[in-house]
Amino acid sequence: MLNPLLKHFARIWRQHFALQMTTVIVLSGTFSVIGISFLIHQNLTKVLTQWGNSISMSVFLDDEFNNSDKLISKIKKSEGVASFEYVSKEKASQLFKDQVESYIPDLVFDSEFKNPLPASYEIKFDRNWSKEKYNEVVRFAKELMDFKGVEEVSYGQNWVENYAAVVDKFNHSSGLLIFVLLTGSLFVVGNSIRNSISQRRDEIEILELIGSTKWSIRIPYIFEGFVLGFIASLISIIVTYLVFNWQLSVIESGVGIVGGQYHLSFLSFKTQFIIVLLGSIFGVVGAYFCVTKLSTGWTAHQAES
Amino acid sequence: MIDFSHVYKTYPGPVQALSNVNLKIQKGEFIFLTGPSGSGKTTLFKVLSAYLKPSSGRIIVSGYDLNKIKEFEVPYFRRKIGVVYQDFKLLKDRSVFENIALPLEIRGDKTSYVQARTSDILEQVGLYFKKNQLPQQLSGGEQQRVAIARALVHQPGILIADEPTGNLDPDLSEEIMDLLDKVNAQGTTVFCATHDHELVKRRAKKVLTIQSGVIMEKVNA
Ligand SMILES: Nc1ncnc2c1ncn2[C@@H]1O[C@H](COP(=O)(O)OP(=O)(O)OP(=O)(O)O)[C@@H](O)[C@H]1O
Ligand SMILES: [Mg+2]
Numbered sequence: 001m002l003n004p005l006l007k008h009f010a011r012i013w014r015q016h017f018a019l020q021m022t023t024v025i026v027l028s029g030t031f032s033v034i035g036i037s038f039l040i041h042q043n044l045t046k047v048l049t050q051w052g053n054s055i056s057m058s059v060f061l062d063d064e065f066n067n068s069d070k071l072i073s074k075i076k077k078s079e080g081v082a083s084f085e086y087v088s089k090e091k092a093s094q095l096f097k098d099q100v101e102s103y104i105p106d107l108v109f110d111s112e113f114k115n116p117l118p119a120s121y122e123i124k125f126d127r128n129w130s131k132e133k134y135n136e137v138v139r140f141a142k143e144l145m146d147f148k149g150v151e152e153v154s155y156g157q158n159w160v161e162n163y164a165a166v167v168d169k170f171n172h173s174s175g176l177l178i179f180v181l182l183t184g185s186l187f188v189v190g191n192s193i194r195n196s197i198s199q200r201r202d203e204i205e206i207l208e209l210i211g212s213t214k215w216s217i218r219i220p221y222i223f224e225g226f227v228l229g230f231i232a233s234l235i236s237i238i239v240t241y242l243v244f245n246w247q248l249s250v251i252e253s254g255v256g257i258v259g260g261q262y263h264l265s266f267l268s269f270k271t272q273f274i275i276v277l278l279g280s281i282f283g284v285v286g287a288y289f290c291v292t293k294l295s296t297g298w299t300a301h302q303a304e305s
Numbered sequence: 306m307i308d309f310s311h312v313y314k315t316y317p318g319p320v321q322a323l324s325n326v327n328l329k330i331q332k333g334e335f336i337f338l339t340g341p342s343g344s345g346k347t348t349l350f351k352v353l354s355a356y357l358k359p360s361s362g363r364i365i366v367s368g369y370d371l372n373k374i375k376e377f378e379v380p381y382f383r384r385k386i387g388v389v390y391q392d393f394k395l396l397k398d399r400s401v402f403e404n405i406a407l408p409l410e411i412r413g414d415k416t417s418y419v420q421a422r423t424s425d426i427l428e429q430v431g432l433y434f435k436k437n438q439l440p441q442q443l444s445g446g447e448q449q450r451v452a453i454a455r456a457l458v459h460q461p462g463i464l465i466a467d468e469p470t471g472n473l474d475p476d477l478s479e480e481i482m483d484l485l486d487k488v489n490a491q492g493t494t495v496f497c498a499t500h501d502h503e504l505v506k507r508r509a510k511k512v513l514t515i516q517s518g519v520i521m522e523k524v525n526a
Contacts, residue, residue, distance in 0.1 A: 004410075011398055015398070202397075203397075203398075205394075206394045207407075207411075209383060209388070209390075210383060210384075210388075210407055210408050210455070211408065211411050211412070213377075213380045214376075214377075214380075216411070296376075297376050297379045298379075300356050300357070301356065301357050301358055304316075304357060305317060305358075
């Protein structure tokens, strides 16, 4: 079964090398863009979940705060809270002093220093919980804000929200881009197969006349589409990997502007598999559309009347 | 075996290529078809082999009613017959051997049988030594013999041969005719178009003549 298919493929490559090559290159380019989008998507999301891993929240209290019992029980009851700690005005000031000591040594000894820092509760969340539930964290923060005497709840919301918006925008636009590219790749495969077929009208006619079935004539062309898609998607993974490595070296040489705590990673094996699968499927589908018009069983008849 | 009644074929133009053709050929017969160029011999063979659909009329071949034949049955019908086309219809990018083996491969025969049977028929048409050549590397007569070998390789019940000796010298023509006689003796019905009156005379077979798409029967004894 496979042997005749491979022979067909070898003949097509011998006879239409330039077109086949062009098709593979164009498809590889297309799939590479898709692979790179996947890669960016994955790493953008990863940064978001890594942030989730280390999420902590500061609930700042004003000086008149007096219903700590209620607040504590609210915090205790909340899902996902791993631990919390009360930081008094004095402790906050001490921590602050410890932090700035090396920069402004005088401050520490300044007896006139009036403590501007509020007391607060520092909440740490369960890793696995906060990873998935960014929205819950946001809601929890809003609920705490409603408490009388709570001045401010801070969990780095600004940059996270901006970042999440960027990720969202990226996901939408890359989704659209991928859709357009995949549609385009159908045409690219289709065009190549259509060419193979039109160059082989005579052969198809002869095969029909000596008794080949419709599908035994069609399947080699579908196989051709499959191989084109398969090869191109494999190449695209290699290209994506090269781009990834290059990107890594750029980031590393940029002295960690993005922050060393976030480790970028390459496409998972599963994603690579999905890309190859998608590539192959689109090759098959593109070929299939062309091939259904081929070999009706009466190609010779149609040609002569 | 072959039964035509009131068969007409009109090409766009319109050209009336077959006109009220009625034919009955029994199993095992050997029949020549003669007639001037453009009289409709090839067209008759084409409608007979399910290459073309007739414009009207009924054609029954090997138990298949070609008017009612289902699409999926067409290839199986075509496997039962062997056709030598006037223009050979060889696959340009496959060797002589691959061309001839094709009907067996299509049928799904075992490789060992395909090898043996193809080699055998190649010997019979005297082209074994050219088995790895491509068709365009052969002379017209050699290509014609490849076409004959391909039409016979799967031992069809009916052999339809459109001028199978048109490109052959007299000696080779005789050899090929002997081969057709041999397959006929083994039970294959042979229907053979030719311009070669000498050959027809020597062979003493039933002869049908066609003129402007109309069959005139006459027996050459
Ligand atoms: N595809 C076609 N379209 C239009 N007219 C055709 C076509 N094929 C054949 N004809 C016409 O039909 C008539 C019969 O042609 P056909 O090929 O059957 O003749 P033939 O007897 O085989 O001739 P020859 O001995 O030269 O092979 C001719 O007038 C020819 O011009
Ligand atoms: Mg003819």
